[in-house]
Amino acid sequence: MRVLRILLEKEFRQVFRNPAILRMMFMMPMVQLLIMPLAADYEVRNVRVCVVDFDHSSYSRRLVDKIGATDYFTLVDYTDSYDKGLSYVEHDEADLVLQIPASFERNLIREDKAGLFLALNAINGVKANLGGAYLRTVIGEFNQDIRLEWLQLPRTNPQPTIRISSINWFNPMMNYRFFMVPGILVILITMVGAFLSALNIVKEKEIGTIEQINVTPIRKYQFVLGKLIPFWVLGLFVLTFGLILSWLVYGIVPAGSLLTIYVFSAVYLLAVLGLGLLMSTLANTQQQAMLLSFFMMMLFILLGGLYTSIDSMPAWAQWFTKINPVSYFIEVMRMVVLKGSSLSDIKRHIGVVLIFAVALNGLAVWNYRKRS
């Protein structure tokens, strides 16, 4: 084990002498955790509405007031020309155009029935969908309100009698950041681990020192362990830094135990580093290693369930997430941080990721050739 100690000594010296690695270890968590959760937010607010009112009645004005009173909508303009409304959409100044027909109030009172017209800017499909749905809810409420006024002194309650109250488990405030931040931590550790390890052995190939190592009686597993352990330590360090940041900035304190997070992360890092080392035994230049790991990371991250729910993926993509270590970690992080799951709840996840770790590192050792 003396050889391993000598290898570790050398690797750590080199890491601490490389300002780029040290900078990356602090900058990446800060940038990713401070900027991404703020930007990657699916909640739709500030839907811009242009109202085209041909009626100018007291009811139409009440409806417009009600829409303007919610914080989801911003009233861009109140006009009586549909063309003008449409030109707002064309210049991307409005997301929705609500048209109130001329006989809105009369029809509503006389015929108990009135129509409204809604035009959605569907370039941003999510916003159009959600904005449209919000607006329908607001109009529905408006409808209830006026029905209530017209029925005088009701004997029975005219409102529908089924009322739904819901409670949001695990994230009571429905804070989107609580959902995103644990996932972003996973991305962070994955990127740091995979890139650092993928570049490392290749760098030795490029500068030629690997030849010098290969003429020594060093064992392959010793060499790979000597590369694995330093980056494993760095990965856990980045995790710690990330957890502290998310506590300080977002007040996120894992509901489960830190031990659970660290146990899983320790196993997970072995898998990611194994992948990085395997890629660096395949590549001959740092450029190749970089492209290869970038390609893999894109796949893993985009199909890992951070941005899109795995349940709504097509079957083949869901199958892919089963061999994607990132998806396991994201799930575990959310389980532990939000739900407070314990080690026994994530037994299966640990088992699967452990298999990845053994297989990938085994392949890396096997594929590392001292002799060509």
Added chain:
Amino acid sequence: MNPKAISVEALTKRFGSFTAVDAITFDVAQGEIFGFLGANGAGKTTAMRMLCGLSFPTSGKATVAGFDLYKQAEKIKQRIGYMSQKFSLYEDLTVRENIRFYGGIYGLSDAAIKAKTQDMLTGLHMQSEANTLVRSLPLGWRQKLSFSVSLVHDPNIVFLDEPTGGVDPITRREFWMLIYEAAHRGTTVFVTTHYMDEAEYCNRVSIMVDGRVDALGSPQELKTRFSAEDMGEVFLKLARKAQRGDE
């Protein structure tokens, strides 16, 4: 013990249809300085890489330090030193750290490493540079250090691949003094070079042309055989026949 440090018989390396090393046969005696000459692309580095266990031979037989090249490559590695064409110390480590690292992976104890470091620094007159990053040493110093590091574990044989390329004449002479010292202590030196004055320093010289060993003998013998004034002329007479161009 086998009195022969290296014994090679019909050793061949093919890359696809290209035969880089074509059935070479020679022996190197213990303690000898063996010059391995040849034009660029003649196959010197490939042959040397096979003998160091960095590359699998396609066919042929070889023993290095008494061990079989095929079956006992890892045992060979404990007994050889290698200095490659590419500079292969870690530039972001200091002189002392490089010595410690290479000594350590050959299994030297801390005490042995300490003693070695002291010897080496004194021998190279580099005591004041012990804690300097290798990056900031001049090329000649690096090459001398690199040679000393390849001897850190007292190997029986040391393989040097163009160790003096790009080095000034004075440093080259100093470098050869180091080679003589090592040979004097009984280390076999297997060296490739393009400098014909260096070829004269060797006990025996082989000249490779197009993957084959075309001439083998002491510099004196070769000069007589090819009726040449110096090794440069011998080399030119042989190398002109080469079919292969530059690399």
